[in-house]
Amino acid sequence: DAKTTQPNSMESNEEEPVHLPCNHSTISGTDYIHWYRQLPSQGPEYVIHGLTSNVNNRMASLAIAEDRKSSTLILHRATLRDAAVYYCILTALYGGSQGNLIFGKGTKLSVKP
């Protein structure tokens, strides 16, 4: 499985944009990029996913580099509720493990009021 690298922690101020980076230099052409987050004392929560093009939804935006070796999750206006661990995960289109999520350590985002 292709691996991802994320910073251990990041800090943000409330109501400011947050850019969470993820490196995945060994990504294959058919791997999807998923982001999940886990708020304190809760189960992981789906945020967004994409393949090649940038994606937007009500929670966030996903910017994918042209060579797909990195991506950035963008929270447009951080709120205190966005304080969580954010996981960047690759899922394989082919092979026995498609769809299964392999979690790394993620990035712990702190949001200051």
Add this chain to the structure above:
Amino acid sequence: DSGVTQTPKHLITATGQRVTLRCSPRSGDLSVYWYQQSLDQGLQFLIQYYNGEERAKGNILERFSAQQFPDLHSELNLSSLELGDSALYFCASSVDGTGAQDEQYFGPGTRLTVT
């Protein structure tokens, strides 16, 4: 609320015992996944079921087993429990479970404490 329910919320038991964790997926979801989250190992994928059949296995111990019933709920059975099995156990579900695009919806988890 993800729509995935898990029972019980907390479970305290002794070493050597056997427990069963239960999960009801979101309405319409055919696939169920089980994950374990411990302080030292992080979140680990255990096993996936799709429409009653085992689809994929991860780092699941031989002492652990799971099944998915015709009504699509799933149970994770943990036997000969050891102190190291103390963890949060999450269930997730997805509509299909056959592809890399699936969004998984997680339940609130069952916290297992083995004493």
